[in-house]
Amino acid sequence: MLLNSLKYLPLAMCCLSLYAQATESKENPQPPYIAYENREGLTFDTAKCVSVGQNVLVKDGFQRVNANSNGEILAAYRKTADYQFKALVSCLGRYGMLRVVIITDLSGQGSQKARNIAQSIIQGLGNNNSDKASIVSAEEASSAIQAPSINGASEYEKGNRFYEGSGAVQDFKQAAEWYKKAAEQGNSDAFFKLGTMYYYGYGVTQDFQQSYIWFSLAATSGRQDAAKARNEVMEKLSKQQITDGQKEAKKLYTQYVKK
Numbered sequence: 095m096l097l098n099s100l101k102y103l104p105l106a107m108c109c110l111s112l113y114a115q116a117t118e119s120k121e122n123p124q125p126p127y128i129a130y131e132n133r134e135g136l137t138f139d140t141a142k143c144v145s146v147g148q149n150v151l152v153k154d155g156f157q158r159v160n161a162n163s164n165g166e167i168l169a170a171y172r173k174t175a176d177y178q179f180k181a182l183v184s185c186l187g188r189y190g191m192l193r194v195v196i197i198t199d200l201s202g203q204g205s206q207k208a209r210n211i212a213q214s215i216i217q218g219l220g221n222n223n224s225d226k227a228s229i230v231s232a233e234e235a236s237s238a239i240q241a242p243s244i245n246g247a248s249e250y251e252k253g254n255r256f257y258e259g260s261g262a263v264q265d266f267k268q269a270a271e272w273y274k275k276a277a278e279q280g281n282s283d284a285f286f287k288l289g290t291m292y293y294y295g296y297g298v299t300q301d302f303q304q305s306y307i308w309f310s311l312a313a314t315s316g317r318q319d320a321a322k323a324r325n326e327v328m329e330k331l332s333k334q335q336i337t338d339g340q341k342e343a344k345k346l347y348t349q350y351v352k353k
Contacts, residue, residue: 128195270296285311
């Protein structure tokens with residue numbers, strides 16, 4: 095079942111943490127160096143981007159390349175005995191955005207690595223509009239770089255950090271709060287995460303009706319896997335709970351998506 099597979103996702107993501115907490119002052123920055131490359135204005139299918147991205151990372155020498163259902167690819171790269179590069183690639187087809195985050199102990203190397211990976215993925219996607227894509231890139235030491243907020247994308251990523259324990263202590267309650275902020279901006283991925291959290295009681299009181307509501311919102315917003323999860327939750331609800339849940343989902347959809 096889909097929801098059973100989601101149950102262990104936080105632990106798996108925690109073990110593949112890609113972000114490092116700052117341990118040095120800004121006056122004397124030390125590794126890791128975090129590079130951020132963002133390409134916007136693209137047109138692509140998220141699933142295809144994930145496939146192309148995995149191939150690009152493997153070809154570049156990355157190992158432990160893993161993708162999740164949110165269009166994210168996690169990877170580590172080993173040159174010697176230690177991993178010298180870690181990567182997070184986000185394929186946000188809904189927003190026409192490709193994001194690459196690189197973490198490395200090598201000063202000045204992350205930005206070029208992120209740029210090359212982003213360009214290779216774009217070429218693999220065959221985008222004719224790649225020359226028109228706006229580019230935002232940066233690199234600094236001991237501090238994760240926040241992505242711009244697009245339909246709650248920034249809030250959603252903050253929720254992910256607490257959910258996965260990446261760059262922060264794993265805290266489901268904090269994750270739920272950030273996902274709700276993203277959901278209020280119509281972020282379908284946040285809808286799905288909230289459905290999962292209410293189903294298992296991660297950071298919130300377990301509530302199958304609330305889980306049904308958030309999965310319904312995600313499904314209506316285009317998340318194909320959300321419909322299956324919603325149907326699984328329905329088996330735990332009475333007819334009245336389903337009816338009330340549908341009314342609430344329609345209300346929230348109008349409030350958050352069609353505002």
